[in-house]
Amino acid sequence: MYYQLLEGAQVLLKNSDHLKDSYNWERYMTLKTALKTSTAALLLMGGTQAFADAHATHPTTGETLASDQTFIYRDLDESPSIDPGVAEDSAGGDILRDLFEGLMNQAPDGSLIPGVATGFTVSDDNLVYTFTLRDNAKWSNGDTVTAGDFEYAWKRAASPELASPYSWYIELMSLENASAVIAGEMGTDTLGVSALDDTTLEVRLTQPLPYFAQMVTHFTTFPVPQSAIEAHGDDWTKPGNMVSNGAYMLTEHVPQEKLVRERNVNYWDNDNTIIDKTVSLIINDENVALTRYLAGELDRTDVPAGQYPSLSEQYPAETMSVPLSCSYYYTVNMTDTTNPALLDANVRKALSLAVDRDIIVNNVLAGGQAAAYTFTHWATAGFETPDIPMASMTQAERNEMAKSLMADAGYGSDNPLSLDLIYNTSESHKSIAVAISQMWKQTLGVTTGLDNQEWQTFLETRGNQDYQIARAGWCADYNEASTFLDLMQSDSGYNDAQYTNAEVDALLAEAKTSNNPQANYDRVEELVAIDTPIIPIYHYAAVKMLDDDVMGWPRENFQQNWYSKDLYKVAGE
Amino acid sequence: MFSFVARRLAVAVPTLLILVVISFVLMYAAPGGPFNSERPLPPEVLANIEAKYGLDDPFWRQIVNYVVGVVTQFDFGPSFQYKSRSVNDIIAQGFPVTLTIGFWSFVVAMTAGVSLGIAAAIKQNSWLDYLAVGISIGAQVLPNFVMAPILLLTFTLWLGWLPGGGWNGGQWQHLIMPVVALSTSYMASIARITRSSMLEVLNTNFIRTAQAKGLPMRRVIWKHAMKPAMLPVLSYLGPAFVGMITGSVVIDSFFSTGGIGTFFVNSAFNRDYSVMMGITILVGALTIVFNLLVDVLYAWIDPKIRY
Numbered sequence: 001m002y003y004q005l006l007e008g009a010q011v012l013l014k015n016s017d018h019l020k021d022s023y024n025w026e027r028y029m030t031l032k033t034a035l036k037t038s039t040a041a042l043l044l045m046g047g048t049q050a051f052a053d054a055h056a057t058h059p060t061t062g063e064t065l066a067s068d069q070t071f072i073y074r075d076l077d078e079s080p081s082i083d084p085g086v087a088e089d090s091a092g093g094d095i096l097r098d099l100f101e102g103l104m105n106q107a108p109d110g111s112l113i114p115g116v117a118t119g120f121t122v123s124d125d126n127l128v129y130t131f132t133l134r135d136n137a138k139w140s141n142g143d144t145v146t147a148g149d150f151e152y153a154w155k156r157a158a159s160p161e162l163a164s165p166y167s168w169y170i171e172l173m174s175l176e177n178a179s180a181v182i183a184g185e186m187g188t189d190t191l192g193v194s195a196l197d198d199t200t201l202e203v204r205l206t207q208p209l210p211y212f213a214q215m216v217t218h219f220t221t222f223p224v225p226q227s228a229i230e231a232h233g234d235d236w237t238k239p240g241n242m243v244s245n246g247a248y249m250l251t252e253h254v255p256q257e258k259l260v261r262e263r264n265v266n267y268w269d270n271d272n273t274i275i276d277k278t279v280s281l282i283i284n285d286e287n288v289a290l291t292r293y294l295a296g297e298l299d300r301t302d303v304p305a306g307q308y309p310s311l312s313e314q315y316p317a318e319t320m321s322v323p324l325s326c327s328y329y330y331t332v333n334m335t336d337t338t339n340p341a342l343l344d345a346n347v348r349k350a351l352s353l354a355v356d357r358d359i360i361v362n363n364v365l366a367g368g369q370a371a372a373y374t375f376t377h378w379a380t381a382g383f384e385t386p387d388i389p390m391a392s393m394t395q396a397e398r399n400e401m402a403k404s405l406m407a408d409a410g411y412g413s414d415n416p417l418s419l420d421l422i423y424n425t426s427e428s429h430k431s432i433a434v435a436i437s438q439m440w441k442q443t444l445g446v447t448t449g450l451d452n453q454e455w456q457t458f459l460e461t462r463g464n465q466d467y468q469i470a471r472a473g474w475c476a477d478y479n480e481a482s483t484f485l486d487l488m489q490s491d492s493g494y495n496d497a498q499y500t501n502a503e504v505d506a507l508l509a510e511a512k513t514s515n516n517p518q519a520n521y522d523r524v525e526e527l528v529a530i531d532t533p534i535i536p537i538y539h540y541a542a543v544k545m546l547d548d549d550v551m552g553w554p555r556e557n558f559q560q561n562w563y564s565k566d567l568y569k570v571a572g573e
Numbered sequence: 574m575f576s577f578v579a580r581r582l583a584v585a586v587p588t589l590l591i592l593v594v595i596s597f598v599l600m601y602a603a604p605g606g607p608f609n610s611e612r613p614l615p616p617e618v619l620a621n622i623e624a625k626y627g628l629d630d631p632f633w634r635q636i637v638n639y640v641v642g643v644v645t646q647f648d649f650g651p652s653f654q655y656k657s658r659s660v661n662d663i664i665a666q667g668f669p670v671t672l673t674i675g676f677w678s679f680v681v682a683m684t685a686g687v688s689l690g691i692a693a694a695i696k697q698n699s700w701l702d703y704l705a706v707g708i709s710i711g712a713q714v715l716p717n718f719v720m721a722p723i724l725l726l727t728f729t730l731w732l733g734w735l736p737g738g739g740w741n742g743g744q745w746q747h748l749i750m751p752v753v754a755l756s757t758s759y760m761a762s763i764a765r766i767t768r769s770s771m772l773e774v775l776n777t778n779f780i781r782t783a784q785a786k787g788l789p790m791r792r793v794i795w796k797h798a799m800k801p802a803m804l805p806v807l808s809y810l811g812p813a814f815v816g817m818i819t820g821s822v823v824i825d826s827f828f829s830t831g832g833i834g835t836f837f838v839n840s841a842f843n844r845d846y847s848v849m850m851g852i853t854i855l856v857g858a859l860t861i862v863f864n865l866l867v868d869v870l871y872a873w874i875d876p877k878i879r880y
Contacts, residue, residue, distance in 0.1 A: 077839070081656040088610075163621035165614060165656075183617035234657035255655065255666060257740050257831030283738060284826045284835065288725060292737040295729045456605025456844050463613055473611065493613050 058551075058568060059272070066549060066569040069276040073300040074289040078256045078282055083237050084222040085157040086164045090475075091280075093219050098261050098278060098564045099244040100222035103131050103150065103201070104213060106561050108554035110381065110479060112213055116145055116223070116245070117201070126208030126513075131216075133199040138266040139225055140242075140249045147195035149223035149245075155181075155188040156229075157220055169220040172477065173212065176204040208513050211480040217561070218478070247273050247565035256282050261564070274568035290545070299547040299569075305428045308367040308543050317548040321368030322555045323379035325476035326540035327484060329372070330421070330436075330469050331462070331496045334533055339468045341417050346405040348532035351419075351469075353402035354443040355436055356395050360538055364431050367543040372536035374525045375488070379539070379558050381479040386522035388529045399443045406444050418447045423471035424458040432537070433471070462496050472496065472534070479558055481521045482511060488528055499533030574872065578865065585861045590640070592857045593850065597636050600846055607653035607844045626653060639850070649851035654843045660851035667833035668855070671825060673743055674832065675817040678756035682813070686760040687806065690767025694802075695794065697772060705764060712761035717820060720754040721827045738829040751824045759813050766809055771802040800874050807874065811867035815860045 057064055079092030084100055087093065103117040117131040137145035156162055158170040158181045171178045176192025192204035205212065215221070225236075225243040232241040242250045247270065248261035262277045263270065281297075283289040286304045293301040303311055303319065312319040332338075332348050341347050357371030373391035376383055385391075390398060411417045421437065423429040430452060437448035453461060462470045474494070476483040486492055489508055490500040507524050511517035528534065542560045546553055552567040554560070608614060608622055623629045627638060642648040649660035686709075693705035715723075728750060729737035741747050774780060775798060783793045825834030833852055840848035872878045 078655065080654055083657060086656045160621040160624075163618075163625040165608060165610075165618065165622060167618050167621070168612075168615050171615065179617065182615075182621070184621070237657055254740065254831045255658070255663070256825075256835045257829055281739065281829060282831075282835075283829050288722075288738065288827060291722075291725055291730050295733060295737055297729075297737055455842060456603070456609055459609045459611070459613075460604045463609070493615065 058274070058570075061551075063551070063568075064571040065274065066571045069274055069569055070279065071275050071277070071300075071550065071564060071567055071569070072279045072281065072298050074283045074293070074298055074302065075280045076282075076286075076302075077284065080165075081237070082250075082253075082259075084219045084224055085153060085162055086166065087219055088166050094562065095259060095261070095280065096219040096222060096246075097561065098246055098248040099242070099250055100219070100224075100246045101137070101267075102218070102222045103133075103216040105563065106217050106554075106557060106559075108552065108566055109556040110554070110558050110561075112217070115217070116150075117216075120213065126210075127205045129203040129205070129212060130196075131201040131203070133201065134268060135199055136268045137245060138268060139245050140264045140266050141225075142266055143225075143227075143243075144198070145223055145245045146198040147201040148198070149226065150201050150221070151193050151195045152226050153222065153224040154193045155191050156224065158182050158191055159188050160184040164220075166220050169218065169477075173215050173221075174205045174207050174209055176206055178206075210515065210517075211478050211482075214478045214480065247563070248278065258282065267565075269565070273565045275564045278564040293545050293547075299550050301545050303367060303543040303545055305431075306364075306366055311545065315545070318545050319543075320546050320553070320555065321541045321543045322560070323370070323377065323558060324540040324542040325377055325380065325479065325559045326473055327372060327375055327377050328369075328432075328471075328473050328537045328540065329375065330535040330537065331472045332469050332533055332535065333465050333467050333497060335465045335498045337465050339417075339419055341409070341411065342419070342468060344409045345531055346409040347411065347417070348535075349530070350402040350405040350409070350444060351440060351446070352529075352532050352535040353390060353398040353405070354439050355535060355537065356398075356439055357537060358395065359439075360432055360435060364435050365428070365538065368541040370539040370541070372539045373529070375474075375528060375534060375536050376481045376484040376521065376525065377476070377539045377558075380476065380481050380484070381558065382518070383481040383521065384518060386525050388525060390529060402443055406446075411444075411446075413445055416445050416447060418449065420449045420451060420468045421470070422451045422453055422458065422461060422467050424455045425452045429471055436537075465496070465498060469535075470496065473540075475540075476559060482508065482517070485511075485521060485524050488524060488533070495533075497533035499531065501527055501531060503527060574869070578869065581865050581868070585858075585865075588861060589854065589857055593640060593643075593854060594636065596850060596853050597639070597846075600844075600849060601632065603844065605844050607846060609844075626651065639847075643854070649854075650847040652845055652848050654840065654845040654848065660847050663836050663848060664833060664851060664855060667825075667831060667836055670740055670743070670830050671818055671821045671832035671834060674748065674751045674755060674821055674824065674830065675814065677748060677752045678759065678817045679810075679814050681752055682756040682759035682763055682817075683810070685756075686763025687767050687803075689760070689764040690806075691771055691794070691802075693764070693768045694771035694775065695790075702768075705768070709761040709764040709768075712757045713765075715757055717754045717758065718823050718827070720757050721750070721824065724750045724754055725827075738827070740830045740832075747828075747830070751821075751828045751830060754827075755817055755820055755824050759817065762809065762813070763806060766806050767802065770805045771798060774798045774802040777801075804871070804875055807867055807870055811863040812860075814863050815856065818859060819856055 075091045079087065079089050079095065081087045082092055082095055084096050087096055101115045103115055105113050105115040107113045116133050116137045118134050120129050120131040122129055133147055139145060154170065157164055158167050158178060160182065167182050171182060177186050177190045180186040181188055181191050194202050196202050223245060228236045228241060228243040235241055239250045239253050244250065244264065247264055247267045249264040251262045252258070252260035259280045260277065263273060267273065283292065286302050289298065289301040290304060292298055308319065308321060332342055334343065361369045361371050370378055373388045374385055378385045406412065421433055423433050433450050437450060440446040440448055461467055474484060474487060485508060487494045488499060488504050489495065490505050504524050504527050507520040511520040514520065549569050549572060550567060551570055554562050554566065608619060627635060639650065642650060652658045652660055652663060655663065689705045689709060693702040696702050725737055728735040735746055735750055739747055780793060780798055783797050821832050822834035822838055825832035826838065836848055837852045840852065
């Protein structure tokens with residue numbers, strides 16, 4: 001769901017491709033360097049010079065730091081909200097991780113490090129977590145951050161009055177009484193979180209979750225300032241009203257144009273923060289953003305689909321492709337509203353086998369994505385990709401097997417199969433759908449009708465099982481395999497295939513409380529490969545341009561959760 | 574004249590009302606809703622949200638509440654997409670931006686277009702005429718979504734003279750490219766209309782009379798030919814001005830100006846009903862006002878027209 005905006009938003013303008021192709025990259029590179037200083041000065045009104053001089057060299061690496069520590073990056077679209085309790089998209093998450101700080105943070109490699117909490121203890125039954133908070137954590141107005149601020153924030157996020165679209169996250173954390181509180185059946189005071197004193201927060205769960213500590217790095221669990229919220233109501237997230245406890249504070253926000261956050265001098269670890277100011281600019285069109293990046297206006301932007309090979313050749317030091325915690329797949333309708341042929345597991349499996357993933361990732365996407373034979377992303381923490389037979393076959397072998405499965409099912413040249421495939425409007429979804437329908441045609445003789453739908457229409461069609469085969473994408477909520485595999489549960493609200501397999505349900509239920517659930521995950525992936533309710537296609541990569549003077553980017557962080565406080569800019573040679 | 578204006582304004586009210594009702598119905602008829610996403614919300618969460626925004630009321634009550642809110646308190650409701658922002662907030666922030674770009678585009682298109690058209694008409698079939706016609710045809714085939722990338726590449730990437738987007742409170746550097754991109758094709762149309770209308774006027778008897786009296790050409794043009802030649806231009810300007818406001822849909826998004834254009838398009842994709850309604854009403858009202866304004870100007874310029 002993180003990428004719903006990315007997937008759903010329609011790029012308004014198709015920047016003319018012929019203009020793009022005629023770029024003289026070499027020339028821009030020199031221009032870019034030359035322009036960098038002047039453009040930055042033009043863009044940034046009233047820049048800050050505070051602290052810049054204090055950090056002539058990096059405290060640990062000794063690198064010479066740039067005098068202007070301003071980081072400017074592109075966002076696709078305005079975030080629906082920057083209230084931690086209400087926010088719902090990953091771009092909003094990037095902003096909130098700068099403005100607020102939760103109990104725990106993620107290190108650049110994605111591992112867990114202390115945030116406001118210095119540590120935690122877990123009860124023997126793994127149901128009660130007790131977090132100890134540091135006593136020097138401060139709000140931007142100088143007040144101390146207390147356990148009560150967390151208790152207030154979590155109860156607020158779950159409350160029916162706030163009606164947050166992300167209140168399900170509190171349910172996902174399995175807090176005691178979460179569902180009843182959200183449904184309004186019990187008061188928020190019964191929610192399983194309490195401040196025992198100013199620096200001790202107790203959390204009570206209904207089931208042990210091995211990855212619970214990972215979950216408190218998420219923005220829904222960030223503390224919020226009760227006094228500011230009560231004083232300003234909905235307006236508390238505006239600059240001037242907002243009180244925050246992160247390394248930065250909100251200084252300017254013009255929706256659909258930009259959002260500026262600057263150093264919070266009250267932050268407990270302010271002395272180790274180097275970036276003074278982070279600016280996110282909303283640029284809808286990724287080609288416009290790339291042009292502005294090349295003109296030196298941005299430090300980071302997205303690589304438009306298909307341009308990674310040429311850009312990485314031109315700018316090897318500035319292009320980046322790292323694993324990102326999402327999977328791209330086709331879901332197959334397994335209810336009686338589908339094409340009857342798809343109720344046959346052989347047909348579904350033949351369709352999956354006939355997809356040549358290498359062509360998709362190497363020729364269609366060409367951005368460092370990985371071919372997928374399992375639903376769970378290969379880079380998920382603690383997950384060993386199981387040995388799915390299909391994965392180790394050659395494509396020729398897969399095609400042979402697909403043909404024979406299809407023949408067994410009674411389809412062939414004498415009885416050709418026709419299918420419908422839907423996807424939401426987007427150039428890259430279209431390219432993939434066209435390529436796959438060709439593969440099905442050539443290998444299996446299957447004719448595929450392609451139907452693109454506008455995002456909201458698409459969601460409704462797919463959610464009502466009014467389709468045969470549909471595109472889908474899923475991003476991890478936390479870095480553990482169950483965030484993907486839980487979709488295969490019969491009663492999952494996101495199981496658009498309406499797949500039911502009692503063994504899968506039992507294995508996943510058992511995995512929840514197991515200390516080593518890998519065997520269960522292996523078996524679930526095997527069963528999914530056999531039953532083929534979904535056709536995994538590729539595992540995402542974050543494909544970005546990042547200016548080579550920006551250091552500290554968390555390339556190893558699988559969810560690409562970054563914090564401005566971990567970045568710094570080095571001086572150019 | 575007064576009764577004409579009063580009558581037109583009186584008709585505007587039911588017109589807007591019909592606009593509201595039809596847009597409301599069409600919007601709700603579209604599949605999907607403001608709170609659908611890749612991850613469908615659990616029913617209890619969805620119920621809370623629908624209750625908060627009054628979406629659990631019957632359809633007729635929603636529409637009545639909406640109209641009452643708009644009419645009595647000028648309240649266009651909360652945005653469904655941008656939580657904690659109201660439609661009034663969004664319009665208050667975005668409309669001045671869009672209006673600024675629209676106004677300057679209008680001034681540029683009008684000044685350049687009319688000058689070009691007159692020059693071409695006076696020097697018909699000279700190199701100046703061919704140049705003017707050439708420019709206006711060239712500009713006409715360059716819609717704003719083609720102009721914008723060309724400008725961006727030229728002035729931001731190659732020359733590095735202008736910032737590639739943003740608004741920065743309306744600094745002039747940020748204004749140039751959006752205004753040029755938006756005004757070009759309107760300028761071309763205005764130039765062509767002015768030229769042909771001016772040519773027509775210059776061939777009429779009263780102009781010949783004026784010339785026969787021995788008046789200098791400059792005086793003939795300004796004093797006698799200008800007013801009647803402007804009539805067709807004028808009827809084009811009303812829709813053109815509204816077109817420049819709504820045309821900023823592309824420009825606002827391309828140059829990240831923060832104008833209402835981006836909000837308008839996104840509201841349609843996100844099914845942000847209230848924002849979509851608010852901006853639709855705004856544009857509808859503007860269209861009515863400008864058409865009225867044009868009609869009034871018409872009567873002022875052309876004594877033959879009386880209402």
